[in-house]
Amino acid sequence: MRVPVRLVPLTAVTAASALLTGCFASTGADRAADGEGRRIRVAHMLPPRSGLSPLSDDAFKLSRWSTAETLVKLNPEGDARPALATEWKRSGRSWTFTIREGVTFHDGTKLTGDAVVNSLTRAATASPKPRILDGVELTAKADGDTVTVTTAVEDPLVPQRLSSPQLSILAAKAYRGKTVNPVGAGTGPFELTKVNGTSSAALDRYDAYWGDKAKAPGIDVTFVPDGTARAAALRTGEADIVEAIPVSQAAVLDQDLITEVPMPRTNTLYLNTEKGVFKDASLRAAAREAIDAESIVKGVYEGRADVAEGLLGPALPWAAELRSTVKRVKAGDPSGKSITIGTFTDRAELPEVAATLQQQLQKAGFKVKLDVREYTNIESDALAGEFDAFILSRATVLDSGDPAAYLYSDFASDGSFNIAQLADDKVDAALSKASGTAAGDARRKAVIEAEAAVLGTDAAVPMLHERVIQGDAAGVVGAAHDPRERELVTAATYVK
Structure with a gap:
């Protein structure tokens, strides 16, 4: 079913187009000499955070460009x-x-x-x-x-x-040196040849590739954090493939140019269990009970998301089949308790989610202040436990294809992404069991038991599971639509 087209203010379109002017200009090698097509212009959401080091989350850009490969x-x-x-x-x-x-x-x-x-x-x-x-x-x-x-x-x-x-x-x-520089160092069908800081990157086809030769002569990447600008790039033909189109922009685009896929990505409110208001488990329970996730899905995501029943969503259908009722702490009285919620602007929906949560929690009795910044300016504070709560859009099987790694990273006592500052012996034991169980049904059961242990602490309140919305121009052939966000431009991708 098509979504009714809504009008966008002309000023918004003009500003977005101006932002992109020159970003996708022809390189002079735009069209392949053998007539196979032209270079693929990609608009990415997040700029590199660590100079495209594969030891960071920037690795997924290298993977999505088919330049760096794994065993x-x-x-x-x-x-x-x-x-x-x-x-x-x-x-x-x-x-x-x-x-x-x-x-x-x-x-x-x-x-x-x-x-x-x-x-x-x-x-x-x-x-x-x-x-x-x-x-x-x-x-x-x-x-x-x-x-x-x-x-x-x-x-x-x-x-x-x-x-x-x-x-x-x-x-x-x-x-060489303390950093890892992937320029000209991969094995994939495209060679990374140039990186312009956090603004753009260029890749050329690698003709000595061990597998099938890339059909496109190269890729020109521009990092466009502004969601309206990314959507405008697809609408105006400035980009061929556009990553992470905001829900607010999806309805105004030609629906034939967008693809929507349930993702293993959960929008979660992490609560600081180590200090502040939410050190009290009963107040964490009060926050959970105050949240109306369905209204967020309908109001912020315009129905293009799924209400969360747990940390793992419909991209892992076995999770719902194995899940049982979680034992919960009784909610306390939050009246007059002051909290600060942090989140970031890089995902266009999150500031609006924060504003909605502010209203819901204030209605329950909390006094709520918001701190919203770009991700690069807020991540360190979040990991250091500087907020009472933090809203995060989190991939749950991004790394190994198995959710145990995500659960360990986010909720183990020594997890490297433990925003909730959780240190719980029962949770640690459940996570260790899940991590050590052989792949298959037994492991899936252990993973769900670990999820239940985490949810029982109310250290995290899962709100919704996102769907990825990707834009492909009419001439694009063979672009990947990968819920794990590992593939985007492959050797088979080209523009007619």
């Missing part, structure tokens, strides 16, 4: 499949991977076992570690065309972990 990739079900490794076998704490022959990095050097070990060791010894390695001690050793990865304890998800873009394999040149 393993995941199929739609989350099962491990060959990539830079062709096969693997397990022996206790060790997994041995056979490295694909005939692969070269973009600087012309060969992919070898030593190169793989170099990348994995750099990730395993980084401070902080990539999120996928939270709680994991990992070492790697090369022997000819094989690499053996050993963990401190048995880990049934080593192949899935190695599929994370944060464990991409790069050429030795990328690791």
Whole structure:
């Protein structure tokens, strides 16, 4: 069913178009010499946060541009499949991977076992570690065309972990100095050739790629944090592929140009359990009871989201099937209690979610102040526990294709993304059990038990599960629509 078109103020369109003027200008190599099409113009939402280091969340940009690759990739079900490794076998704490022959990095050097070990060791010894390695001690050793990865304890998800873009394999040149520079150092069908800070990047087709040759001659990327500007780029033809179109803009676009997919991404209110008002579990319960998630879905997301029953949403259908009633603490009286809620502007809906929550919590008796900034300016304060509550749009299976890693990162006592500052023995035990259980039905059951343990503390109040809205211009062929946000432009993508 088509959404009725709504008029957008001319001033908004003009401002958005002005913002994009020149961003997607022709490079002079816009059209391929062999007539296969032109360079693909991509409008991304978030600019690089760490200079495109693969050891950060910037790794997912490298993956979405098909420039950096991993030993393993995941199929739609989350099962491990060959990539830079062709096969693997397990022996206790060790997994041995056979490295694909005939692969070269973009600087012309060969992919070898030593190169793989170099990348994995750099990730395993980084401070902080990539999120996928939270709680994991990992070492790697090369022997000819094989690499053996050993963990401190048995880990049934080593192949899935190695599929994370944060464990991409790069050429030795990328690791000179303290930072990791991926320019000209990947193995994918597109070579990253230029990065202009947080404004743009360029990639060219890598003709010596080991797999199928890319159909497009290159990719021109512009980072456009403003959601209205991104939508305008699709509407005016300034961009071919537009990432994360805001819900507020989706209805005014040609519905044939947008794709909507349920994501493993949950919009959650994290409550500070260590200090302040929400150190009191009964007041956390009061906050949970005050929240009307359905009104947020209808009012802010215009129905393009799903009300949350737990931390894991419809992108993981088995979660609802296994979930049971969670034991809750009785709500206390929040009257007159002052709290500060933080969130960020990079996702266009979050400030509006914050404003709606402010009204709902104030109606319940809380006094609520909002602190809304760009993500790069607020993340450190959130992780340091400077807010009473924080609204976060969080991917739940982004790293390994398995939600245990997300749950551990966000809610374990030593989790690297523990915004709620949670330290609970029962939660830690449930998370350890889930992390150590073999893949399959038993692991899924343990994951849901861990989710229940977290929800029982009210350290996090899941509100809704988002859907990704991606814009593809009429001439775009083969763009990926990936709920895990790992793929976007592939070797098969081109513009007619």
